[in-house]
Amino acid sequence: xxxxxxxxxxxxxxxxxxxxxxxxxxxxxxxxxxxLLGPNGSGKTTLLKTIMRIIRQQEGEIKICGQNIxxxxxxxxxFMPDREFLYKSMTVKSAIKYYQEMFSDFDIEKSNxxxxxxxxxxxxxxxKLSKGNKEKVILMLTLSRxxxxxxxxxxLGNLDPVxxxxxxxVIKKFSNEKNIIIISTHLIKDTEDILxxxxxxxxxxxxxxxxxxxxxxxxxxxxxxxxxxxxxx
Amino acid sequence: MFNYIKxxxxxxxxxxxxxxxxxxxxxxxxxxxxxxDNIITDFIYLAFSLIIMGSLVLGFxxxxxxxxxxxxxxxxxxxxxxxxxxxxxxxxxxxLAIIFNFVCSLIFIFGIFIAFNKSxxxxxxxxxxxxxIDLKDKLELLKLFTSxxxxxxxxxAVVTFVYIAIRSFLPNIKIIKFLxxxxxxxxxxxxxxxxYDICNNSFMVYSILMLVVSFICYIGTVWFIENKLEVYK
Numbered sequence: 001x002x003x004x005x006x007x008x009x010x011x012x013x014x015x016x017x018x019x020x021x022x023x024x025x026x027x028x029x030x031x032x033x034x035x036l037l038g039p040n041g042s043g044k045t046t047l048l049k050t051i052m053r054i055i056r057q058q059e060g061e062i063k064i065c066g067q068n069i070x071x072x073x074x075x076x077x078x079f080m081p082d083r084e085f086l087y088k089s090m091t092v093k094s095a096i097k098y099y100q101e102m103f104s105d106f107d108i109e110k111s112n113x114x115x116x117x118x119x120x121x122x123x124x125x126x127x128k129l130s131k132g133n134k135e136k137v138i139l140m141l142t143l144s145r146x147x148x149x150x151x152x153x154x155x156l157g158n159l160d161p162v163x164x165x166x167x168x169x170v171i172k173k174f175s176n177e178k179n180i181i182i183i184s185t186h187l188i189k190d191t192e193d194i195l196x197x198x199x200x201x202x203x204x205x206x207x208x209x210x211x212x213x214x215x216x217x218x219x220x221x222x223x224x225x226x227x228x229x230x231x232x233x
Numbered sequence: 234m235f236n237y238i239k240x241x242x243x244x245x246x247x248x249x250x251x252x253x254x255x256x257x258x259x260x261x262x263x264x265x266x267x268x269x270d271n272i273i274t275d276f277i278y279l280a281f282s283l284i285i286m287g288s289l290v291l292g293f294x295x296x297x298x299x300x301x302x303x304x305x306x307x308x309x310x311x312x313x314x315x316x317x318x319x320x321x322x323x324x325x326x327x328x329l330a331i332i333f334n335f336v337c338s339l340i341f342i343f344g345i346f347i348a349f350n351k352s353x354x355x356x357x358x359x360x361x362x363x364x365x366i367d368l369k370d371k372l373e374l375l376k377l378f379t380s381x382x383x384x385x386x387x388x389x390a391v392v393t394f395v396y397i398a399i400r401s402f403l404p405n406i407k408i409i410k411f412l413x414x415x416x417x418x419x420x421x422x423x424x425x426x427x428x429y430d431i432c433n434n435s436f437m438v439y440s441i442l443m444l445v446v447s448f449i450c451y452i453g454t455v456w457f458i459e460n461k462l463e464v465y466k
């Protein structure tokens with residue numbers, strides 16, 4: 001497989017007059033957990049949805065695992081959206097069965113491990129789960145697929161610290177040299193420890209794309225660096 | 234594709250089970266209980282009449298309504314993750330539309346039989362009448378049903394095409410479904426006038442031409458989904 005898992009060349013995406021992604025260029029290679037950081041409205045979700053081809057760029061070229069982006073390149077990606085998407089009538093068990101039947105790369109052993117690790121009750125109706133438990137179920141389903149690219153859109157929003165810790169632990173455990181895990185978030189403090197590479201997105205442009213060790217080498221924390229870049233004060 | 238159809242059917246059945254139980258209860262009440270002039274039986278008979286009228290309309294409309302709804306509800310995001318081609322998913326949606334229209338038609342037919350029975354119209358006589366008509370008339374009836382069937386498919390295909398085209402060009406506007414149905418009926422009326430002249434009163438030619446129109450709409454809809462349609466919200 002091409003070592004450039006995600007390749008953006010001069011990608012621009014506009015919603016009417018608003019430019020969500022502005023002439024973006026980036027190459028992402030495997031073996032890293034990448035933090036896609038930026039304030040609300042900076043283009044994080046648009047970037048992830050563009051990689052999934054749920055939305056389309058107006059200009060530029062995108063390649064996923066060496067192939068020009070199309071609905072077929074979705075097979076390389078497991079996506080955790082920032083909103084509910086499963087059938088309302090599903091239980092956790094039936095959601096697992098759905099993933100097993102719809103995704104040939106679904107690994108039931110990984111799923112069983114994650115159910116244990118995240119203490120998920122598989123007999124519960126998804127509608128009746130708390131927000132935190134819903135997030136855990138969706139993370140379990142997303143990570144149980146054997147794919148090269150995982151996209152997690154705001155996976156930790158409004159969760160209690162225990163659930164956050166559980167989720168970050170399994171994300172770290174499932175990262176390996178053959179995959180990329182991209183986490184879109186603005187919760188820098190919570191995610192800083194597990195990130196290998198950082199992308200700062202500001203008004204649809206990449207203002208920083210580097211390994212974490214290169215960014216924080218002068219003793220600053222990632223959050224301090226983030227505030228320097230994004231704060232207007 | 235069959236897995237997709239299966240999950241949609243399971244979900245729809247679970248979501249509509251209360252409606253289905255209510256219809257069965259009202260049908261049983263009308264069929265088995267004697268009519269007394271009181272407010273309860275009046276209410277049951279009013280509900281019974283509404284179900285019959287509603288199922289007649291929905292026998293034509295429900296498949297189309299459900300198909301366009303499926304492109305804006307939360308499960309569209311789930312569909313966007315699976316690597317089935319948009320063409321296969323749309324084809325599956327057409328099959329589902331046919332199934333749901335058929336179910337609504339069955340509800341209508343059962344209701345009519347119960348109404349006949351209650352009005353002391355001998356249902357056996359109606360059966361015997363249909364059984365005794367000669368083969369030529371049976372074939373004509375079959376052709377009539379085929380042309381109605383073709384019309385419902387065409388209606389679903391045209392409605393979906395119009396809806397997806399509007400959503401592709403104007404992704405953020407609130408589309409009023411009623412206007413989509415009206416626009417589609419207008420298109421169908423024009424098509425009907427053209428096809429009626431061509432088919433020279435032949436039900437079969439009419440059905441074939443309607444299916445050709447459906448196929449053209451299918452190709453157009455798939456093109457819009459693959460090249461233009463986006464999920465913004």
